[in-house]
Amino acid sequence: MAVPILDIAQIEQLNKTELIDAINWLIINDFEKLVFILYRIDVSEAKIKTLLNKDNTNFAAPVIADAILERLEEKKASREKYRQDPSASDEEKW
Template sequence: METRTHQLNQLINKHLPDSITPLSEETSGEELMEAVRKRLKFLLDTDMERLLHTLYRIDVAENRVREILSSTDPDLIDTALTELVIERIRQKLETRRKYSQH
């Protein structure tokens, strides 16, 4: 059975691909957060439409994204979005785990 970290990394690679440095099975903790933050920061700086599409595909709550974009210090938006994305992907994994056991 795959570990939750491995599953999390797979979903991040799927939704936020980085062909230069994909997340490996061993990537966890701070490295994971930093990799996701960098990917989101790149999209935030270069392609807002793609960023919003990506957040939509991940199924991040639109109202929370709007709140972050409108009221967060611009230097901290990437970090706030990272936390939101990681939280949502973890929720998805938990739901999959819960319903795959039945």
């Protein structure tokens, strides 16, 4: 796999298999970047540790990918919930 240049927009476009492959690459080659990505997406370190300790597999990438995808869905739902109606007047937006 080529060096993944991942930002949040790119991650949102990946399917789960591609995301797992990218995470595996980062675990092996650039763990610091993986930690930075998790920070930017707002996946808590405690949650990752809990999931990895609970999971009975030696493969961290699928567990991390699930946590990332779950957090992105939460953020998407939050944006939808708090999206303002574009037809609302400026006065109503306050």
